[in-house]
Amino acid sequence: xxxxxxxxxxxxxxxxxxxxxxxxxxxxxxxxxxxxxxxxxxxxxxxxxxxxxxxxxxxxxxxxxxxxxxxxxxxxxxxxxxxxxxxxxxxxxxxxxxxxxxxxxxxxxxxxxxxxxxxxxxxxxxxxxxx
Amino acid sequence: xxxxxxxxxxxxxxxxxxxxxxxxxxxxxxxxxxxxxxxxxxxxxxxxxxxxxxxxxxxxxxxxxxxxxxxxxxxxxxxxxxxxxxxxxxxxxxxxxxxxxxxxxxxxxxxxxxxxxxxxxxx
Numbered sequence: 001x002x003x004x005x006x007x008x009x010x011x012x013x014x015x016x017x018x019x020x021x022x023x024x025x026x027x028x029x030x031x032x033x034x035x036x037x038x039x040x041x042x043x044x045x046x047x048x049x050x051x052x053x054x055x056x057x058x059x060x061x062x063x064x065x066x067x068x069x070x071x072x073x074x075x076x077x078x079x080x081x082x083x084x085x086x087x088x089x090x091x092x093x094x095x096x097x098x099x100x101x102x103x104x105x106x107x108x109x110x111x112x113x114x115x116x117x118x119x120x121x122x123x124x125x126x127x128x129x130x131x
Numbered sequence: 132x133x134x135x136x137x138x139x140x141x142x143x144x145x146x147x148x149x150x151x152x153x154x155x156x157x158x159x160x161x162x163x164x165x166x167x168x169x170x171x172x173x174x175x176x177x178x179x180x181x182x183x184x185x186x187x188x189x190x191x192x193x194x195x196x197x198x199x200x201x202x203x204x205x206x207x208x209x210x211x212x213x214x215x216x217x218x219x220x221x222x223x224x225x226x227x228x229x230x231x232x233x234x235x236x237x238x239x240x241x242x243x244x245x246x247x248x249x250x251x252x253x254x
Binding site for chain 1: 141145146149152153156159160182186189194195196197198199218219220222223226
């Protein structure tokens with residue numbers, strides 16, 4: 001891992017340990033916040049607020065995790081994200097890897113795609129913007 | 132006709148820790164009216180109950196992501212709550228022909244519990 005991303009990963013790990021009450025060694029780059037680390041709705045708020053404090057950045061609503069994409073009937077049909085919806089998700093969340101999700105794009109599985117790596121990539125992008 | 136039912140259970144201790152760390156950020160996920168209710172409430176567990184109520188509404192609407200501020204829950208009296216939807220949540224509910232959302236909740240020494248029922252109107 002690049003040194004910059006390793007540094008970010010270490011700090012993200014501290015935030016997740018504090019927010020989710022998990023052991024530091026449970027947190028891997030590929031860990032899903034919900035499936036592997038047990039994050040629930042209140043935890044996502046906690047994580048965002050802790051990341052903001054740790055990294056000294058403001059994370060606007062919908063920037064790190066999606067908002068309002070799923071409420072659009074063009075983007076969700078019969079519990080699945082439509083191809084149009086996938087395009088929108090990728091546009092709004094360029095730091096997220098949707099390759100596995102796309103194979104079976106059930107809306108109920110979307111939160112499983114939110115990984116530690118996704119947060120690290122997002123914050124690395126923010127660092128680049130600042131430089 | 133019932134379109135969806137949601138229930139939720141929140142640990143008071145989890146919310147207490149959250150509050151202690153982020154009390155300056157409540158306005159980012161609660162509406163001004165909800166903030167006033169919390170400030171005026173003698174029950175410190177109202178925040179936990181609001182979390183549980185909102186989560187229950189998300190589940191009843193079968194919505195898979197949290198737009199916290201777009202579900203406003205106002206306590207109107209003993210066992211009486213009003214749910215106001217706005218933005219994307221209102222649009223989502225309208226598309227599903229939801230006409231009414233009924234919620235209620237309860238607080239024990241360790242948990243806040245809530246349920247929500249989304250009722251569909253005539254088509």
